[in-house]
Amino acid sequence: MNKILLYNPNPNPHLKAIDLPLSLLCISRFIDQENYDIQIVSENLYNNPFDVIRENAKKSIVFGVSSMTGHQIYDGLKATKIAKEANPNIKVIWGGWHPSIYPTQTLENPYIDIVVKGQGERALYDIIKRIEKKEENFDGINGVYWKENGQIQPNADRPLEDINTMPPIPYHLVNTEKCLIETEFGNRTINYVSSYGCPYRCGFCCEITVNKRRWTGLDAKKVVDDLEKLEKVFKVNGISMYDSNFFIDRQRAKEIFREMLNRKLSLRLGNMDGRTKQLVESDDELWELMRETKCYSILTGAESGNQEALDIIKKDITVEDNIKFAKKCHDYGIKVVFSTLVGLPIANSNFKHIAKKTDEQITSTINMFDQLLSFDTRHRGLMFLYCPYPGTPLYEESLKLGFQEPKSLEQWGAFTLYAKHTPWITKKQEFLVPMISSYLFMFLDSDTLIWIKERIKNRPLKKKLFVSAFKLLRIIAKLRWKYKFFYFPIDYKLFLFAKSKNKSI
Numbered sequence: 013m014n015k016i017l018l019y020n021p022n023p024n025p026h027l028k029a030i031d032l033p034l035s036l037l038c039i040s041r042f043i044d045q046e047n048y049d050i051q052i053v054s055e056n057l058y059n060n061p062f063d064v065i066r067e068n069a070k071k072s073i074v075f076g077v078s079s080m081t082g083h084q085i086y087d088g089l090k091a092t093k094i095a096k097e098a099n100p101n102i103k104v105i106w107g108g109w110h111p112s113i114y115p116t117q118t119l120e121n122p123y124i125d126i127v128v129k130g131q132g133e134r135a136l137y138d139i140i141k142r143i144e145k146k147e148e149n150f151d152g153i154n155g156v157y158w159k160e161n162g163q164i165q166p167n168a169d170r171p172l173e174d175i176n177t178m179p180p181i182p183y184h185l186v187n188t189e190k191c192l193i194e195t196e197f198g199n200r201t202i203n204y205v206s207s208y209g210c211p212y213r214c215g216f217c218c219e220i221t222v223n224k225r226r227w228t229g230l231d232a233k234k235v236v237d238d239l240e241k242l243e244k245v246f247k248v249n250g251i252s253m254y255d256s257n258f259f260i261d262r263q264r265a266k267e268i269f270r271e272m273l274n275r276k277l278s279l280r281l282g283n284m285d286g287r288t289k290q291l292v293e294s295d296d297e298l299w300e301l302m303r304e305t306k307c308y309s310i311l312t313g314a315e316s317g318n319q320e321a322l323d324i325i326k327k328d329i330t331v332e333d334n335i336k337f338a339k340k341c342h343d344y345g346i347k348v349v350f351s352t353l354v355g356l357p358i359a360n361s362n363f364k365h366i367a368k369k370t371d372e373q374i375t376s377t378i379n380m381f382d383q384l385l386s387f388d389t390r391h392r393g394l395m396f397l398y399c400p401y402p403g404t405p406l407y408e409e410s411l412k413l414g415f416q417e418p419k420s421l422e423q424w425g426a427f428t429l430y431a432k433h434t435p436w437i438t439k440k441q442e443f444l445v446p447m448i449s450s451y452l453f454m455f456l457d458s459d460t461l462i463w464i465k466e467r468i469k470n471r472p473l474k475k476k477l478f479v480s481a482f483k484l485l486r487i488i489a490k491l492r493w494k495y496k497f498f499y500f501p502i503d504y505k506l507f508l509f510a511k512s513k514n515k516s517i
């Protein structure tokens with residue numbers, strides 16, 4: 013059978029790629045049924061991924077790349093050039109979140125032949141069948157954009173398809189051992205997705221554009237079949253959930269937990285994404301089941317401690333919901349990762365006014381965190397500077413306010429969360445927010461030390477040094493947080509230096 017080469021670019025230049033390339037495994041579901049020779053390449057699967065691409069592109073008919081906005085584009089374009097130079101006849105197909113938002117602009121890149129907007133499973137299968145028949149026309153395949161005689165041709169969008177109609181994830185295509193990571197909830201943790209989409213309308217999120225507020229979830233029994241396989245076959249003991257919103261169908265969530273108990277699974281679920289209001293309003297049965305199945309953590313977009321900001325986002329929750337949620341999670345032994353953001357665009361305002369509002373957002377979010385962290389020292393905070401991601405309502409607002417958007421795929425490759433993109437953010441805010449989020453919150457989280465100790469337990473000298481440095485920084489972080497003293501950040505700068513020397517911190 014023909015060979016299909018797929019590449020998962022590295023999302024972050026500062027960190028090692030670690031997880032299972034789920035997007036590529038999912039799009040392989042149909043083609044794998046027909047025994048195509050599928051090779052999935054990523055940094056964690058091969059030592060020299062670009063050499064592997066160069067060598068194997070020569071034998072492949074298709075080179076597929078998955079990409080979010082940001083560094084994955086940069087890395088994906090490098091790989092694409094290599095594949096096309098090794099085999100000028102190979103058809104290059106890009107899919108994922110960024111190409112789904114900008115299919116035409118992505119296709120304007122001379123190395124890319126085809127773009128898939130939205131779900132990729134069936135689209136990839138249909139494209140390959142046409143390529144095998146030497147067809148150059150992809151008319152009628154929903155979601156597919158292609159180039160014909162230099163012109164970009166679009167198809168109608170692909171409505172979100174029920175994932176229950178699809179074959180299971182073909183784990184055998186990758187060496188799962190190389191995709192296992194150590195987390196707080198399992199030393200053999202793997203990532204998993206049980207649903208696509210989300211019906212909510214948060215102003216910074218591209219779900220609204222890509223999945224058009226629709227949702228499809230795998231039936232509970234099928235989810236637990238996957239989990240059972242991961243536990244029994246691959247000896248996985250932790251699952252990091254990648255659903256945009258795991259709790260959309262709370263009955264389904266309950267059935268998943270019940271079925272996990274029936275089958276006596278011992279792996280732990282972590283990072284399940286859920287909304288504070290929806291979960292606070294859930295009945296106790298759901299919470300009891302989460303306790304019984306030893307769910308480790310919920311990741312929630314608490315977004316802000318400032319109601320005005322929550323309303324700008326159209327989050328449809330209150331600050332009170334966030335606080336009640338933190339308490340409830342503590343009562344049921346569940347850790348929460350609270351994600352927040354500050355520096356939102358405000359319609360018809362000037363930069364001075366937005367900067368003032370950003371200061372208010374920071375202050376009230378810090379106050380909210382004081383309450384959240386007082387319930388449980390395991391709760392973890394995150395605070396980001398708002399970054400205008402395309403395909404979102406607040407992106408349009410940011411453009412009106414003077415945000416300069418990247419104009420090509422290459423330029424989007426240099427667009428990262430870590431750079432300042434919004435002209436209304438002050439230098440002080442730009443420094444303070446990452447310091448609180450990636451430094452202070454990490455040290456305030458009482459689980460961090462236990463977890464790090466476990467990771468380096470076989471290196472006694474390193475462990476001793478690391479633990480001593482950690483304890484010292486933890487004292488400083490606690491004092492800084494207690495007195496809200498964020499000046500003279502020598503400790504933070506030392507931490508950044510250590511981080512720059514060690515990619516796994």
Ligand code: B12
Nearest residue numbers: 023035076077078080081082107108109128131132254256
């Ligand atoms: C895991 C994850 C990450 C991981 C890495 C992911 C990776 N690919 O390696 C990490 C933690 C690094 C990460 C970081 C960030 N992420 Co993130 N992340 C996710 C998450 C939760 C899961 C991704 C996933 O595996 N999904 C499961 C797969 C099966 O779905 P999928 O990727 O959509 O694939 C389907 C289609 O897109 C398509 N498809 C995908 N690839 C391909 C390729 C081909 C050839 C074809 C034909 C089709 C195709 O077919 C697939 C099956 O239908 C998503 C939300 C989500 N549920 O998808 C957010 C999401 C992708 N992240 C997002 C964002 C904003 C970020 C961050 C900027 C910010 C943040 N605070 O997290 C950073 C950016 C990092 C950077 N360097 O700039 C946004 C994307 C925005 C965008 N414009 O790209 C998402 C959608 C969340 C959201 N709703 O806002 N993220």
Ligand code: SF4
Nearest residue numbers: 210212213214217256
């Ligand atoms: S931020 Fe979360 S809740 Fe809001 S639309 Fe996106 S996935 Fe849904």
